[in-house]
Amino acid sequence: MVERRTDAEVLADSLVEPRAFMVVFDRHFEAIARYLGRRLRWSVAEELTAEVFATAFAGRVRYDVRRADAPPWLYGISANLLRAHARREQRELELQARTRSIPSRRRSSRRPGGRSRAGVGRRLAAAVGGRA
Numbered sequence: 001m002v003e004r005r006t007d008a009e010v011l012a013d014s015l016v017e018p019r020a021f022m023v024v025f026d027r028h029f030e031a032i033a034r035y036l037g038r039r040l041r042w043s044v045a046e047e048l049t050a051e052v053f054a055t056a057f058a059g060r061v062r063y064d065v066r067r068a069d070a071p072p073w074l075y076g077i078s079a080n081l082l083r084a085h086a087r088r089e090q091r092e093l094e095l096q097a098r099t100r101s102i103p104s105r106r107r108s109s110r111r112p113g114g115r116s117r118a119g120v121g122r123r124l125a126a127a128v129g130g131r132a
Helices: 007-014 018-037 042-062 071-099 117-128
Strands: none
Touching: 007 018, 007 042, 018 042, 018 071, 042 071
16 A cells, blocks of 8 residues: 655755645646636636645745645635736726727717716716725
């Protein structure tokens, strides 16, 4: 019977032999990809999955080897990257809302109730950006 090495042991070994990290990658890639794939469109999930493992590889020196299993650590990295991705998307949407102009018409730009088209556009942009 072959004894399976813990993730912590593999990560510790990867500090000396970086290729050892592939064991952790092979063990947990599919689960992390599925986790992210349930939350994002697949092309973005693939990118973030790669980023999770790149981040884990770069930060493996800080891994707490008292924790035998790496999935909680990997899911934590995944959650942080998901939040960062959501913040980037939100900033992009806010920028698009601020820079998008409403096409003018030949008719008056005044709206019923005395609101101008530009004022409505600014209010809409603010609402889309979460500032309403």
